[in-house]
Amino acid sequence: MAVRIRLTRQGRKKKPFYRIIVANGKSPRDGKFLDILGTYDPLQEPIIVKIDQEKLKxxxxxxxxPTTTVKSILKKAQTA
Incomplete structure (x- = not known):
């Protein structure tokens, strides 16, 4: 079973908000997940990324x- 750290979309039309989750690689994007690690809000002026570092490690x-998108978000969050 391949477990992935990826994004799931929340929010409404034209106003995306994402959760960073841990899910089975074969489950759908907004389907069943194992754990919530944090959030990602791309619409705020300084982009807001909140992550529970202990759970992530x-x-x-x-x-x-992590997926490539989550990997790049994590890098940006650590440099900011």
């Missing part, structure tokens, strides 16, 4: 792989 240690 734990899931990565267990073998969860």
């Amino acid at each position: 734990n899931w990565i240690a267990l073998g969860a792989l």
Whole structure:
């Protein structure tokens, strides 16, 4: 079972808001997930990324792989 760290879309039309979640690789984008790690709000002027670092490290240690989008969001969050 491939566990992925990825985004799920929340919010409404033209106003996206994303959760950073851990889910099975075969489940749909907005489907069942295992854990919520944080949020990502691209519409705020300084983009807001909130992540529970402890949960993130734990899931990565267990073998969860971030998607390319989540990987770039995490890099931007650490540099800011």
